[in-house]
Amino acid sequence: MRFKRFMAVLSARNLEFIRDHSALSWNIVLPVLIVFGFAFAFTTSSQNLFKVGIYDQQKQAPGVEQFLQLKHIQFIPVNSIDKSITKVERHQLDMLLDSSSGSYWINDRSANGYVLEQLLRKPGETSLTKKTVTGDAIRYVDWLIPGVLGMNIMFSSLFGVGYVIVRYRKNGVLKRLKATPLTAFEFLSAQVVSRLWLIVTVTSLVYAGTNLFVGFRMYGSYLTLLLVLVIGTFSMICLSLIIAARLSNEETANGLLNMISWPMMMLSGVWFSLEGSPQIIQQLALIFPLTHMILAARAIMIDGATLLQVSDHLLILLIMSALFMTIGARSFKWE
Amino acid sequence: MSCILQVENLVKRFGSVQAVNGVSFSIERGTCFGLLGPNGAGKTTTVEMLEGILTPSAGTIRYKGAPTNADFRKEAGIMFQETALQEFIKVGETLELFSRFYAHTRSQEELIDRCALSDFLDRDVRKLSGGQRQRLLLAIALVNDPEIVFLDEPTTGLDPQARRNFWQLVNDIKQEQKTLVLTTHYMEEAYELCDEIAIMDHGCIIAQGSPRDLLKKHFDNSVILLPASDVPESLDQHELLKLHRMNGQVEILSEDVNATIELLMAQKIPLGHLQIRSRTLEDLFLELTGRGLRS
Numbered sequence: 001m002r003f004k005r006f007m008a009v010l011s012a013r014n015l016e017f018i019r020d021h022s023a024l025s026w027n028i029v030l031p032v033l034i035v036f037g038f039a040f041a042f043t044t045s046s047q048n049l050f051k052v053g054i055y056d057q058q059k060q061a062p063g064v065e066q067f068l069q070l071k072h073i074q075f076i077p078v079n080s081i082d083k084s085i086t087k088v089e090r091h092q093l094d095m096l097l098d099s100s101s102g103s104y105w106i107n108d109r110s111a112n113g114y115v116l117e118q119l120l121r122k123p124g125e126t127s128l129t130k131k132t133v134t135g136d137a138i139r140y141v142d143w144l145i146p147g148v149l150g151m152n153i154m155f156s157s158l159f160g161v162g163y164v165i166v167r168y169r170k171n172g173v174l175k176r177l178k179a180t181p182l183t184a185f186e187f188l189s190a191q192v193v194s195r196l197w198l199i200v201t202v203t204s205l206v207y208a209g210t211n212l213f214v215g216f217r218m219y220g221s222y223l224t225l226l227l228v229l230v231i232g233t234f235s236m237i238c239l240s241l242i243i244a245a246r247l248s249n250e251e252t253a254n255g256l257l258n259m260i261s262w263p264m265m266m267l268s269g270v271w272f273s274l275e276g277s278p279q280i281i282q283q284l285a286l287i288f289p290l291t292h293m294i295l296a297a298r299a300i301m302i303d304g305a306t307l308l309q310v311s312d313h314l315l316i317l318l319i320m321s322a323l324f325m326t327i328g329a330r331s332f333k334w335e
Numbered sequence: 336m337s338c339i340l341q342v343e344n345l346v347k348r349f350g351s352v353q354a355v356n357g358v359s360f361s362i363e364r365g366t367c368f369g370l371l372g373p374n375g376a377g378k379t380t381t382v383e384m385l386e387g388i389l390t391p392s393a394g395t396i397r398y399k400g401a402p403t404n405a406d407f408r409k410e411a412g413i414m415f416q417e418t419a420l421q422e423f424i425k426v427g428e429t430l431e432l433f434s435r436f437y438a439h440t441r442s443q444e445e446l447i448d449r450c451a452l453s454d455f456l457d458r459d460v461r462k463l464s465g466g467q468r469q470r471l472l473l474a475i476a477l478v479n480d481p482e483i484v485f486l487d488e489p490t491t492g493l494d495p496q497a498r499r500n501f502w503q504l505v506n507d508i509k510q511e512q513k514t515l516v517l518t519t520h521y522m523e524e525a526y527e528l529c530d531e532i533a534i535m536d537h538g539c540i541i542a543q544g545s546p547r548d549l550l551k552k553h554f555d556n557s558v559i560l561l562p563a564s565d566v567p568e569s570l571d572q573h574e575l576l577k578l579h580r581m582n583g584q585v586e587i588l589s590e591d592v593n594a595t596i597e598l599l600m601a602q603k604i605p606l607g608h609l610q611i612r613s614r615t616l617e618d619l620f621l622e623l624t625g626r627g628l629r630s
């Protein structure tokens with residue numbers, strides 16, 4: 001690989017992106033609008049549904065069985081008491097109930113927790129043990145920001161690289177480049193790096209800018225979050241290389257990109273949590289790089305997860321990136 | 336002169352369509368070789384195989400005596416028939432972009448001067464006129480100071496003045512002893528620029544040689560033109576006149592122009608609108624195929 005040729009394509013692509021004001025502003029304005037829109041729409045109330053985490057549901061202490069029959073309450077099986085307590089502290093769960101021991105946790109600042117306690121605990125009931133935690137609610141916008149930024153990164157990666165390369169192929173730009181000593185690897189690397197740093201820069205600016213007004217909860221490390229951003233973006237750009245490998249028809253490329261991006265947007269937990277959804281949906285969502293990026297980012301921001309705690313997501317993203325890039329590069333055709 | 340490019344039995348098939356059907360020729364170093372033919376004759380397919388853009392279905396291409404390889408791109412300059420350039424990039428930046436692809440390059444100042452780009456160096460490539468665009472594409476083709484330059488229909492769509500200006504640029508390149516491979520369907524362009532031409536039709540070469548030699552070989556007559564209204568139909572069957580009518584004109588093929596004019600005067604034909612022209616490559620193509628170059 002000749003660095004001079006790589007840098008030539010990289011700088012030309014950067015110039016093209018920066019001078020294409022409509023594309024640039026769309027990449028910045030859209031996520032800002034969504035974040036502010038949701039920040040204002042959900043400032044006073046979070047989701048209305050009652051959410052109760054149930055631990056060890058196989059055994060049921062006296063008084064629990066009747067509670068579990070109630071309608072309009074979402075009962076979510078949980079595997080870890082400690083993690084679930086953190087969710088109660090942050091109002092992601094309104095109550096945690098250890099079904100076998102009869103212990104339950106509510107947040108003393110949560111109205112939903114108070115209502116659920118009244119429903120669970122009948123007058124004179126003594127077999128249940130109350131434990132109180134405290135903590136401010138995680139607002140919907142705090143939960144949403146990794147999803148919105150992830151979604152924007154996904155669209156920017158898929159369409160900004162995949163669609164652009166297909167357009168280059170259709171109008172003959174690639175054919176002209178093929179006639180030079182530039183290699184496919186140099187060309188593709190430049191496209192990936194160009195879009196990667198642009199997305200990371202734009203996303204960081206959007207986060208920082210909206211954070212000034214909204215003040216997102218951040219319990220983890222910004223450096224770890226940046227690493228998730230870089231690796232997640234890289235994996236989605238690599239995914240777009242598969243679409244870009246051979247197609248020369250923009251309409252087909254558009255259809256395929258939509259076919260990939262829409263299920264990802266709906267199933268990767270951008271807008272709503274997949275907790276409580278059918279197991280098959282949760283498993284299916286794990287095939288998408290966006291899911292891993294959002295899960296890792298939320299774990300860092302909301303749960304204060306460390307690099308080690310999100311390393312499984314990062315490893316999966318790196319494996320996906322390698323796989324996508326290998327397929328995309330090996331099947332790439334200039335024409 | 337030595338042979339720089341040698342082509343033998345070149346074939347290109349696209350599915351069931353045979354676009355190029357066993358063409359062979361060689362190109363001398365420092366000459367301009369033209370591939371002439373109508374649209375669909377196989378010129379562009381042939382030249383794209385020479386450039387390394389298309390892989391031949393059969394046949395061999397030898398550059399300086401050896402089969403062409405990836406290094407050929409370092410020594411070749413290419414101007415495609417249709418080329419899109421990266422959008423939002425200025426003329427000077429585009430030239431710089433392509434310069435950085437090569438280890439050995441010509442000075443950009445010289446290219447800008449040679450191809451007269453200085454007036455629009457800071458203009459977005461999307462806002463160039465047809466002639467300006469072709470000059471930029473020529474400059475890009477010359478950026479690596481190539482030994483051989485491929486020009487695929489470089490003046491198609493240009494107005495006559497822009498075409499003439501472009502011919503001057505090509506003649507300047509010829510003066511530098513570069514080898515040129517030109518495809519065109521303008522016979523005037525081939526006649527003006529090429530030292531040797533190969534006329535293609537249906538994927539085959541149907542005639543090859545220098546333009547003058549080809550015309551000399553196939554024609555020993557000139558064409559006398561008169562308005563059809565001045566020539567009575569009774570003359571159509573005259574045994575000494577090879578005459579046919581088309582587009583309101585009468586064309587008379589004459590091996591001895593003086594004798595033919597005397598004959599016409601004897602027939603009291605008005606000669607006020609008489610024109611005489613030499614035979615052209617277009618006539619040659621018509622003669623060889625029965626069709627016009629642009630039909």
